[in-house]
Amino acid sequence: MMGEHHLVFTVIATDRPGLVERLADAIAESGGNWVDSSMSRLGGEFAGIVSIEIPAGRLGDLHQHFDRLIADGIAITLRSEPQAAEEVAGISASLEVVCQDHPGILRDVTQVLTGLGISIETLETSVAAGSMQGERLFTARAELRLPEGVTAAAVSAALEETAGDLMADIKITD
Known part of the structure; x- marks a missing residue:
């Protein structure tokens, strides 16, 4: 037996009904198992990242199925790892940033996080009308992985100056 492969791929396509079904069908028909995913509609486009496990001997089948999807205008970028990634060490924390939108x-915010050795596990951002004056409000929500020795309180303290500079409300919770 050649073993299992862990694959991660991204998909981007013009949003239309049935996209996820077609991806799921290609994976299932190739003997693969859909493990993890994050997908959303952004600006009329459908974008996602998917993690699957598939028997090594069936990779050719998966490529054939994906080739048909690609020919139909679905962009797929594949990354292969021989086995599933190890669990990340450290504690989790949540981050929320809200402020008036600007570049x-x-x-x-991420410069401070990187300086502390923090990994971002999930990130969602949006910009929406925030007030009667027509100002746009930027919101970011992230799940973080703090390295050993770094507490949520330490992250909050490190972000205080940045929050002041941005005139932002930044909350860290563990």
Whole structure:
């Protein structure tokens, strides 16, 4: 037996009914198991990232199914790992940022996080009308993985100056 492969792929396509079904069918018909995913509709496009496990001997089948989807205008980028990634060490924390929208918010916040060795596990951002004056409100929500020795309180303290500079409300919870 050649073993299982862990594959991660991204998919981007013009949003239309049946996209997820077609992906799920291609994976199932190839003997694969859909493990994890995150997908959403953004600006009329459907975008997602999917993690699957598939027997090594069936990779050719999967490529054939994906080739048909690609020919139909569905962009798929595949990354192969010989086995599933190990669990990440550290504790989880949640981050929420809310402020008036302007360029550079995410860069400023993520620079502080990177400096503390923090990994971002999930990130969702949006910009929406925030007030009667027509100002746009930026919101970011993230799930973080804090390295050993870094507490949510330490992250909050490290982000205080950035929050002041951005005039943002930044909350860290564990």
